[in-house]
Amino acid sequence: RLAGGVAHEVNNMMTGVIGFSEFLLRGLEVNDPRRSEVREIIKAGTRAADVTRQLLAFTRQQFLRPEVLSVNAVVREFELMLRRSLGEDHRLELALAPDAGEIRADRGQLEQVLVNLMLNARDAMTQPGRITVSTHVASLDQPYAQRHGGVGVAPGEYVQLAVSDTGAGMAPETQARIFEPFFTTKPVGQGTGLGLSTVYGIVKQSDGYIWVYSEVGLGTTFKMYLPRVGAGMGLPAGAAPQEAGEGGSETILIVEDEEMVRALASRGLREQGYTVVEARHGADALRQLQSGGSAVHLVITDVVMPEMGGRELGRRLRTLRPSLPVLFMSGYTGEDVIQRGLMDPNAPFQQKPFAPDGLARKVREMLDEARARLERV
Numbered sequence: 001r002l003a004g005g006v007a008h009e010v011n012n013m014m015t016g017v018i019g020f021s022e023f024l025l026r027g028l029e030v031n032d033p034r035r036s037e038v039r040e041i042i043k044a045g046t047r048a049a050d051v052t053r054q055l056l057a058f059t060r061q062q063f064l065r066p067e068v069l070s071v072n073a074v075v076r077e078f079e080l081m082l083r084r085s086l087g088e089d090h091r092l093e094l095a096l097a098p099d100a101g102e103i104r105a106d107r108g109q110l111e112q113v114l115v116n117l118m119l120n121a122r123d124a125m126t127q128p129g130r131i132t133v134s135t136h137v138a139s140l141d142q143p144y145a146q147r148h149g150g151v152g153v154a155p156g157e158y159v160q161l162a163v164s165d166t167g168a169g170m171a172p173e174t175q176a177r178i179f180e181p182f183f184t185t186k187p188v189g190q191g192t193g194l195g196l197s198t199v200y201g202i203v204k205q206s207d208g209y210i211w212v213y214s215e216v217g218l219g220t221t222f223k224m225y226l227p228r229v230g231a232g233m234g235l236p237a238g239a240a241p242q243e244a245g246e247g248g249s250e251t252i253l254i255v256e257d258e259e260m261v262r263a264l265a266s267r268g269l270r271e272q273g274y275t276v277v278e279a280r281h282g283a284d285a286l287r288q289l290q291s292g293g294s295a296v297h298l299v300i301t302d303v304v305m306p307e308m309g310g311r312e313l314g315r316r317l318r319t320l321r322p323s324l325p326v327l328f329m330s331g332y333t334g335e336d337v338i339q340r341g342l343m344d345p346n347a348p349f350q351q352k353p354f355a356p357d358g359l360a361r362k363v364r365e366m367l368d369e370a371r372a373r374l375e376r377v
Helices: 002-026 034-055 071-078 079-086 107-124 142-147 193-206 259-271 283-291 311-320 333-341 355-377
Strands: 068-069 091-094 102-106 130-140 156-165 210-215 220-229 251-255 275-279 296-302 325-330 349-352
Touching: 002 034, 002 156, 002 275, 002 355, 034 193, 068 071, 068 107, 068 156, 071 079, 071 091, 071 130, 071 156, 079 107, 079 156, 079 349, 102 107, 102 220, 107 130, 107 156, 107 193, 107 220, 130 220, 193 220, 251 283, 259 275, 259 355, 275 283, 283 311, 296 311, 296 355, 311 325, 325 355
Parallel strands: 091 130, 251 275, 251 296, 296 325, 325 349
Antiparallel strands: 068 102, 130 156, 156 220, 210 220
16 A cells, blocks of 8 residues: 555656656757757656556556567667666676567566566676677477476467576576575575566566576576567657547546646647546536536546545446546556555556646547447447
C-alpha cells in the first residue's frame, strides 16, 4: 500500500510535468534551440514515472503496458544510463545485430532488466573490465526444446538479448541458485538478493526464457530469449511519436479533484475540438448531469476523489445513462485500484501520467466504439 501511495502521488505530479511540457513544445518554432531542453524535461518526467513502475514490480502491483519494441532502439536509448551505472572503471560495448527485430514487452520492465544485469555484472568485476550487450535473431527448434525439456520451451523465432562480463565468474552451485529470491553472494548490507529474481520474473512475464553461462575466472553471460514479432512494427530510435488521434466535436465531462490534472486534460481535449465540462468530484458531476448534462457524450473520471469516487459515480451513471461511456484514470496502477475495490476489472482505464495526445486517442477510440454499438442496436 505504501508503494501504491507513492506511485499515485508521483504519477499525478508527472502528469503535469509531462503534459504541460508537451504544450510548451507545441508552442516553440521547429528550429528553436529550447525544443531539445523541453524534450529532456519530458524524458525526465517519463523516467520518473518508469521508476515508480519499477518500484511496484517488487510488490506485483504494476499495470503492464506491453508494446511492440525494437530491442536495439531500447538499448541505444538507454545506453547513457547504462554507462553511468557502470562507473569509470569499466567499459561498455554494444554488439547489436541490425536485423534483431522487435518484441512485445513492457518498456519500463525491459529497461529494469538491463539495469539489474548491468549492476550485477559491475559488482562481479573487482578489476577494470568489459561488459557487452548484444542482440541477434535466434531460432529455437524442436531439438533445442527437447534439450531444455524441464523448461517447456516453445519452438519459434526469438530475439536473443545477452549481457556478458569479464568478471570473476560463478561456480556451478552458485549458478543453480542465482535466480532464487533473496539469494546473494554479496556481503550483508550490499545486496537484497532480488535483482536477478526480478529479471527472471520479468522475462517469464514476457513469455521468454533466460539462462546463465559462467566459468570461474572467465566471466558470466546471461542470455534472454524473447519472442520475436513481425519486423518493422517497432518504433525505431529517434522516430517521431504517433500522431494525435482524430479530434471531434463531442462534449466530454472531466471529473478530477486535482486541479492541475483537470486543467491539463481539459486543455488537451479542447485543442482537439471537443467541448469540455469540468467537475471536482463525483457528486459535482452528478449534479451537472442531472441539471442539463444530456449533451455529454463521454465521462472521464479519476478513481479516488472526495465526497464521491469514480466507482460510485460509474455505478450511478449506469442507472442514469446506461449507454454513456466512462473512462477511469488514476495515479494508482490498474491492478492496485482493482485490488482495492475501487474499479471493476474490465472497466476502461487510463494510467497516469499521460500525454495530452495519448488521452485524446483513447477518448476518440471510446467514442467511436460507443457509436458503433448504438448503430448495431
